[in-house]
Structure formats: structure tokens, C-alpha cells
Amino acid sequence: xxxxxxxxxxxxxxxxxxxxxxxxxxxxxxxxxxxxxxxxxxxxxxxxxxxxxxxxxxxxxxxxxxxxxxxxxxxxxxxxxxxxxxxxxxxxxxxxxxxxxxxxxxxxxxxxxxxxxxxxxxxxxxxxxxxxxxxxxxxxxxxxxxxxxxxxxxxxxxxxxxxxxxxxxxxxxxxxxxxxxxxxxxxxxxxxxxxxxxxxxxxxxxxxxxxxxxxxxxxxxxxxxx
Amino acid sequence: xxxxxxxxxxxxxxxxxxxxxxxxxxxxxxxxxxxxxxxxxxxxxxxxxxxxxxxxxxxxxxxxxxxxxxxxxxxxxxxxxxxxxxxxxxxxxxxxxxxxxxxxxxxxxxxxxxxxxxxxxxxxxxxxxxxxxxxxxxxxxxxxxxxxxxxxxxxxxxxxxxxxxxxxxxxxxxxxxxxxxxxxxxxxxxxxxxxxxxxxxxxxxxxxxxxxxxxxxxx
Numbered sequence: 001x002x003x004x005x006x007x008x009x010x011x012x013x014x015x016x017x018x019x020x021x022x023x024x025x026x027x028x029x030x031x032x033x034x035x036x037x038x039x040x041x042x043x044x045x046x047x048x049x050x051x052x053x054x055x056x057x058x059x060x061x062x063x064x065x066x067x068x069x070x071x072x073x074x075x076x077x078x079x080x081x082x083x084x085x086x087x088x089x090x091x092x093x094x095x096x097x098x099x100x101x102x103x104x105x106x107x108x109x110x111x112x113x114x115x116x117x118x119x120x121x122x123x124x125x126x127x128x129x130x131x132x133x134x135x136x137x138x139x140x141x142x143x144x145x146x147x148x149x150x151x152x153x154x155x156x157x158x159x160x161x162x163x164x165x166x167x168x169x170x171x172x173x174x175x176x177x178x179x180x181x182x183x184x185x186x187x188x189x190x191x192x193x194x195x196x197x198x199x200x201x202x203x204x205x206x207x208x209x210x211x212x213x214x215x216x217x218x219x220x221x222x223x224x225x226x
Numbered sequence: 227x228x229x230x231x232x233x234x235x236x237x238x239x240x241x242x243x244x245x246x247x248x249x250x251x252x253x254x255x256x257x258x259x260x261x262x263x264x265x266x267x268x269x270x271x272x273x274x275x276x277x278x279x280x281x282x283x284x285x286x287x288x289x290x291x292x293x294x295x296x297x298x299x300x301x302x303x304x305x306x307x308x309x310x311x312x313x314x315x316x317x318x319x320x321x322x323x324x325x326x327x328x329x330x331x332x333x334x335x336x337x338x339x340x341x342x343x344x345x346x347x348x349x350x351x352x353x354x355x356x357x358x359x360x361x362x363x364x365x366x367x368x369x370x371x372x373x374x375x376x377x378x379x380x381x382x383x384x385x386x387x388x389x390x391x392x393x394x395x396x397x398x399x400x401x402x403x404x405x406x407x408x409x410x411x412x413x414x415x416x417x418x419x420x421x422x423x424x425x426x427x428x429x430x431x432x433x434x435x436x437x438x439x440x441x442x443x444x445x
Contacts, residue, residue: 121392125392128388128391131388132375132385135379135380136378137380144441144442147441149375149389152375152393153392155434156368159396160396163396163423164399
């Protein structure tokens with residue numbers, strides 16, 4: 001029991017953070033906001049958190065790809081692909097929760113908004129990354145070329161998500177200036193739920209990655225046992 | 227050293243082009259017939275917003291088609307020969323410059339034919355042309371890099387489109403914004419921040435390709 005806790009305390013912490021954020025996310029009092037956001041602001045604890053977790057996963061994948069290109073250790077490549085898989089899982093959940101919220105607040109699940117388009121393009125690019133990997137058979141070549149695309153696409157998407165919304169005049173999306181409920185203006189009680197929620201999902205993301213990486217190694221071992 | 231290598235490689239590509247005459251003619255015909263198809267199907271369009279988006283969609287597809295064969299046109303053994311002769315940086319930079327020349331010619335021709343058939347909507351030509359040239363360079367550089375990636379896979383042409391669209395989307399959106407301004411009352415000075423953003427984007431793509439291409443080249 002002691003050893004189990006010693007090795008797995010962080011998984012337990014992640015699960016507790018998420019449970020706490022779900023329960024507290026529905027129960028705490030949130031400040032009144034102008035406009036039709038109202039109680040739907042609680043989506044902050046579910047939707048916004050997904051994007052944070054996704055970006056951390058894709059960022060980790062970038063680091064793994066960079067490390068692959070400097071060491072040519074195939075293990076780094078397995079980590080790179082599995083973090084992308086987990087990141088895409090969060091991304092799809094983020095799109096779904098966002099569309100649900102938009103349908104309620106804006107009356108339509110999708111609008112032509114820089115933030116929404118940025119999210120969609122990011123997800124498309126990483127699906128393209130998965131397709132690219134499928135189309136190369138040889139293991140080391142696949143790892144190298146996928147790493148190059150991963151780095152290239154990540155930098156272009158940072159440009160897209162980071163610079164483009166600033167150039168365009170006004171976004172409907174909360175957090176993009178001119179609309180209420182930016183992260184900077186969160187009140188203290190909301191922060192107390194928001195930050196643990198981010199930490200919890202990131203921890204669970206790393207846990208998922210770890211499991212998928214182990215599955216990958218086992219599958220490779222079964223395919224060609226030496 | 228690098229510069230002279232680049233010069234030779236660009237001249238080599240241009241000479242090859244003039245000998246074969248197939249790529250440039252093919253792509254020019256592709257653009258003209260696409261514009262003609264849209265002319266026939268739209269009959270007469272006529273608001274600047276439609277003109278603008280149609281123009282850039284045609285440019286995007288023409289660019290993907292024109293650049294996609296950068297690395298598959300020459301045989302593997304000849305590429306191996308280049309590998310022994312030059313540095314990978316010279317290869318990628320020379321391909322970018324060559325594709326920029328190709329795209330520059332292509333985009334000006336596209337503008338000419340498009341204006342002739344679909345009507346003249348451009349108000350501010352200096353702004354539009356500068357967007358067109360920066361866009362040509364952006365398309366040429368980012369698509370050259372993507373075509374280098376796609377050429378290493380089993381089905382090059384399908385992947386070219388899938389891989390390139392997310393990557394060129396930032397470029398395309400800024401371009402459409404600038405050219406929309408050039409179709410109404412925009413001025414070069416008023417759109418300086420967009421032109422600067424395009425320039426920055428191109429610089430980033432070139433720098434990244436310079437660093438990353440050597441990993442693709444060694445096989």
C-alpha cells in the first residue's frame with residue numbers, strides 16, 4: 001500500500017483535482033456578468049481547461065520531437081505520437097464543450113471567429129500529422145519526418161493562434177478583449193477551481209500518455225519478439 | 227560558398243524548366259482553365275468579396291499544384307548525386323527561390339486573366355501587387371518545405387494537400403484581409419501591419435526550413 005501510494009500519488013492527485021473541479025464548478029457562487037453569459041460562465045472549468053491541457057500536450061510533443069531529432073532515440077518518437085493522441089482527445093472534447101456553450105450563448109454552434117478557426121485548424125494539422133505517420137512504413141524514417149512536420153506545424157500554429165487574433169478586429173470569444181469574463185478578471189473563488197482543474201487534466205493527460213506508450217511498447221514487442 | 231551553390235542550383239532548375247517546358251505550361255494552363263470554369267459557372271459575379279475569395283482559392287490550388295512536384299520531378303539517384311555535391315541548405319533555399327519566381331509569374335498572370343474575365347475590382351494596385359508578391363513568396367516557401375516532407379511518403383499528392391492546408395492557412399487569411407482592403411479603400415500605409423506580418427511569417431518559414439530540411443534530406 002505504501003509503495004503503491006509512493007509511486008502513484010500524482011495520479012490520485014489528478015483524479016482528486018478533477019473531481020473537485022467538477023463538483024465545485026457546479027456548486028460555487030460565480031459573479032454576475034453583463035450580457036448573456038451568466039451561469040454558462042461555469043464552462044470555464046470544463047471547456048477552457050481542455051484547451052490548456054491540449055496545448056500542454058502538443059507542447060510536450062514538440063519537446064519530444066526536438067529531442068528525437070537531437071538523439072534519434074525511437075522512444076522519444078513514441079512519446080511524441082502518444083502525447084499528440086491525448087492532446088487531440090482533449091481538443092475534440094474542447095470543441096464539443098465549446099460548441100455546446102456557443103449554441104446556448106450565441107445561438108449557433110459555430111461562428112466565423114479567429115479563435116474558433118484557430119482551434120479547428122490546430123486540430124486539422126494534428127490529424128494531418130497522424131495521416132502522415134500512417135503513410136510511411138519504415139520506422140526511423142517515419143519518426144524523423146513526422147518530427148520535422150510536428151515542429152513546423154507547431155510553430156505555424158503558434159503564429160496562427162497567437163498573432164492572427166490580435167491583427168483581426170475584435171473577436172466575439174470571451175477573453176479576446178471587449179467581452180466580459182477574461183481570465184485576468186476572474187474572481188478569487190473561480191481561480192481556486194480553475195487552476196486545480198487545469199492541473200488535474202494535465203496530470204491525467206500525462207497518465208494517459210504513459211499508458212498509451214506502454215501499450216505501444218508491448219505491441220511492438222509482440223510484433224517482433226527477439 | 228552557399229550563395230554560389232544556390233545560384234547554380236536555381237539556374238539549373240530554370241534551365242531544366244526551359245528544356246522540358248512542361249511544368250510551367252501545365253500550370254499556366256491549369257490556372258487559365260480554372261479561371262475559365264469559374265467564369266462560366268458564375269456567369270458574372272460581382273461583388274468584391276466573392277471576387278476576392280475566388281481569386282485566392284484559385285491561387286491556393288495553383289500554388290499547391292505548382293510546388294508539389296519540386297522534389298519528385300527528379301529521380302532519386304539524381305538527388306543522391308546532389309547530396310554528394312551540395313549542402314542541404316543550398317538545396318532548400320534554391321528550390322524556394324525557383325518556386326518564388328514560378329509563383330510570381332503565375333500570380334501576375336492569374337491576376338491578368340482573372341481581371342479580364344471576372345471584371346476589374348482592384349482599386350489600389352500597389353497594395354494588391356505587394357500582397358501578391360509577399361503571398362507568392364509565402365506560398366513558395368511553405369509549400370516547398372511541405373512538398374519536401376510529402377515527397378518522402380508513399381502517396382505524395384494526397385498528402386501534399388492535407389499537410390499544407392493547415393500550414394498555409396494563416397498566410398492565406400492575412401492575404402485575403404490585405405487584398406480585401408486593396409479592393410476598397412485600403413492604402414499601403416494603412417495596411418503596413420498586415421504586410422509586416424506577412425513578411426515576418428515568410429521569415430519564420432525560411433528560418434525553420436533552413437534548420438529542419440537537413441533532417442529530411444539525409445535518407
